[in-house]
Amino acid sequence: MKRPLNGVRVIDFSWVGAGSYATKILADLGAEVIKIESTKKIDGIRLSPPFAGGESGVNRSGYFADRNTSKRSMLLNLKEPGAVEIALKLIEQADIVCNNFSAGVMDRLGLGYEAVANVNPRVIYLSMSMNGDSGPERNARGYGAMMSAITGFHHLSGNPGEIPTGTGTNYPDHIPNPGHAAFAMLAALRSSRLTGQGQQIDMAQTEAMLVTLGPEFLDWTVNGNDRGPLGNKDEGFVWQDVLPTSGDDNWISITAPTTAEWSSVLEVLQLDPELTPDADSTALAQAVASRSNHQLVAELQARNVPSAPVLSPAEVIVDKQLRYREHWRVLEHPEMGETLYNGQPFKFRHTEVQPTTSAPMLGQHTDEICETLLDLSPEEIAHLRDTNVLV
Incomplete structure (x- = not known):
């Protein structure tokens, strides 16, 4: 079935949570997402539980699997100059490039926006570091829990007069940041289709979080009122x-x-x-x-x-409403077998927008991508593997 983003190619340098989920949205919508990985620096959530059957392994993480449906995985050791050349050749043929590394990392690798735009002026280039690529805090690094704290989100959690409780998970990594990133890439893609021009998107994840706190910031700046935590209460409700x-x-x-x-x-x-x-x-x-x-x-x-x-996790899986909405998807994985995945929390009337394939094995599609997109022979691929480029 035709999907909204069929024909769109994404070179995905993102890893861990927010970046991977942003590109998962595009992949499930039909984009060809090529996830760049390396055995020299394995994506942290490949090593994060829960693991299928309780057995750990780089291809057995349920956390990684749920973030990376419908993608292909290619091994590319970006510490090697030859790998950067290959990455640029892939980018020449791409519509979108995405990363969620700390500010400056892609530039140091030779894959910053200027280098990428030089080979592909129409490319959409999204960076989503914690505080953005400019400003006095650009070099700060952190994950969702830290972003919740420094943006004041944790200040609003918990019971009045007690210490903040947080949300029990890295909320910024799961909803606001990947959601904003995906929306930004889609908007830029639409603009590119109309104008033929690319865009650089510098998205600070802390700023995406602040958007969720608009009423609280207005209340403080306009009225001088610090709402503080409400516990289980909700303003305006009896x-x-x-x-x-x-x-x-x-x-x-x-x-x-x-x-x-x-x-x-x-x-x-x-x-x-x-x-x-x-x-x-x-x-x-x-x-x-x-x-x-x-x-x-x-x-x-x-x-x-x-x-x-x-609901407990077991009850969520059999929830009648989620079953009716066909939220849960069972996909066959080469190592984990039949595996349960979250679908997207929305449906389109005339097109499918749910996961098509299970998460990829580490480097599963390296040879295929090298042969079809880079026109490399098996001998050339073997040489690049022997010289630590395709590892």
């Missing part, structure tokens, strides 16, 4: 919380936007209808703790009270 229910570590999330939903909560839990949202919540918590989370959700939703069970 009441909201996440509470334990019966069973082993089972929980429920309940929201009462108005007094009407609050009254329904009290009715379902058979509590005093005069109980106010700001009163001692012990009775409410005890009533919730005596109920099954799924049963209680059904009763609350029947009364139009927004609520949902907090």
Whole structure:
């Protein structure tokens, strides 16, 4: 089936989280994404659990697999001058080049924007370092948890008066940063199709994070108000919380936007209808703790009270809504066998936009790419491998 980005070629130097997910979006949309890797510097998430069958290995990481569906992998040791020449030959034939290295790394390798634009003026070149390629903090390095801290995102997490709790994961790596990067590349690709001109995109991941905090920054700069953490509350809602229910570590999330939903909560839990949202919540918590989370959700939703069970990983996989949306994809992997993958969180009416192939084995497509795109003979490929270029 034809996909939106069929015919688009991406040379992907990104690794670990945000960059890999940004290019995964393009790959699942149909772009030919060639992931540049090396045995001399293995992508960190290839070495990150969980591993298929509990057995570690560079081709067995579920984390890596989920970030790299629909891609091809090529070995290229960029420390070798000959590898840079090969990379530039690939870039000559590409529409997009992407990396999420620290500022200056690609320049030192001989693959900065000027070098790339010299061989391919129409290329879209995305860099997504932590603080961007310019400014006094350009050399700072960090991952999602650090970006959450320095942008103030962690300041808004947790309960009032307590230390920040964070989000339990590297939130910037999973949603805002890859999302902004993918959108930027798509917008630039559209512009390139209209004008024939390339673009350099210097995206600071911290700036992409700050976009998610617009109302909080406006409240501070305009009103001098530091909102601070709200716990499980939500501004403008009468009441909201996440509470334990019966069973082993089972929980429920309940929201009462108005007094009407609050009254329904009290009715379902058979509590005093005069109980106010700001009163001692012990009775409410005890009533919730005596109920099954799924049963209680059904009763609350029947009364139009927004609520949902907090699902375990096993429950998420069999969730009826995700099954109906065909979110989960099972793809065959050369080493891991049948493997479960996340689909994209959106669907198109007339085109497929979900993963087509499992994540690649390390260097799986090196020979194929060298033969089809670089016109190299098997003997030339073997020589480049022997001279530490294709490793």
